[in-house]
Amino acid sequence: MVIQDKSFASEELLELAQVGHRDPVYLHDKVLVLNLNYVPINISTLKRSLILISKGKAEILECRDAAIHTIDDDVLAPSAIRLSYMVKRSYKKGPCKLSKKEVFLRDNYTCQYCSIKSNKMTIDHVIPRKHNGPNTWENVVTACSPCNLKKAARSPDQAQMKLLREPKPPQPNPYRLLQNQRLRDEWKVYIPWDC
Ligand SMILES: [Zn+2]
Numbered sequence: 001m002v003i004q005d006k007s008f009a010s011e012e013l014l015e016l017a018q019v020g021h022r023d024p025v026y027l028h029d030k031v032l033v034l035n036l037n038y039v040p041i042n043i044s045t046l047k048r049s050l051i052l053i054s055k056g057k058a059e060i061l062e063c064r065d066a067a068i069h070t071i072d073d074d075v076l077a078p079s080a081i082r083l084s085y086m087v088k089r090s091y092k093k094g095p096c097k098l099s100k101k102e103v104f105l106r107d108n109y110t111c112q113y114c115s116i117k118s119n120k121m122t123i124d125h126v127i128p129r130k131h132n133g134p135n136t137w138e139n140v141v142t143a144c145s146p147c148n149l150k151k152a153a154r155s156p157d158q159a160q161m162k163l164l165r166e167p168k169p170p171q172p173n174p175y176r177l178l179q180n181q182r183l184r185d186e187w188k189v190y191i192p193w194d195c
Contacts, residue, residue, distance in 0.1 A: 025066045025077045032080040032187045034061065035087050039174055040190060043181060049081050058083050062186040079186050089174065096170065098137055105179050106170040107142035113151070113161045116144050119180070126167065128153040137169040 027047035035041040044052075050068075052058035063076035096102050100123055110117045112124070124143035127133030130153040141163065143151070151159040178191060 025064070025068060029077070030181075030184070031078055032062075032184070032190065033058070034080065034082040034190055035089075036083055036085055038082065038190060040178060040187075041083070041087055041089065041174075043177065046077060049078050052083070053078065053081065056084065061190075064184075064186070079184055080190065098135065098140070102170065103137075103140050104142050105176060106137075106167075109180055110142060110164070111144040111147050112141040112164045112167070113143055113147040113156075115164060118144060120145070122148045124148050124151060126163070127155055131155075138167050141167050 025046065027045060029046040030043050031046050031049040032040055033042040033044045033049070033052075049058065053060060058081040060076075060078040060080075061082050062078070062080035064079045066077045067074045068077050103123060104121055108117070109119060109121055111121065121142045122145055124141050124147070125133040125135070126139050126141060129135075133139050147161065151161055156163055175191065183191065
């Protein structure tokens with residue numbers, strides 16, 4: 001379904017759109033944006049999505065059980081949209097730059113010693129820096145605070161703590177943008193289970 005609604009023609013008018021009552025809808029709510037080939041490309045806002053739809057640059061794939069009242073009509077709030085053109089993405093050939101956030105993303109915010117998952121993680125140097133452990137993809141892992149404290153300046157063997165997996169540079173992954181995001185149920189058909 002493509003909405004060609006003049007009331008969405010400008011952002012100013014869009015601000016006038018009121019939200020439905022069943023499920024509160026806000027213009028900053030997240031909407032999954034898929035490329036022409038159905039690969040997720042971005043997580044945008046409801047407001048931006050409605051503008052893309054009104055301009056014929058996207059079509060609605062999934063809606064929420066909530067209506068938006070526009071000047072002319074009531075429409076269901078989109079939850080996933082697909083662009084009507086192909087956006088070329090260049091995924092870097094090499095691994096991304098090493099940073100705390102990228103290590104957390106690689107490890108999916110999961111402690112590499114006890115498997116606990118949380119947004120509050122720390123970085124552990126497998127071979128401690130004190131023993132000249134380098135700051136490389138192969139030597140840094142995500143660890144929860146208790147595991148990091150327990151391991152202290154010891155190697156995993158010395159601390160008798162086993163790593164879940166051998167740390168490696170991350171592979172380029174077009175689905176990375178979805179990691180650590182709250183995924184709406186209706187998005188999941190467009191996302192591989194192991195992304
Ligand atoms: Zn842990």
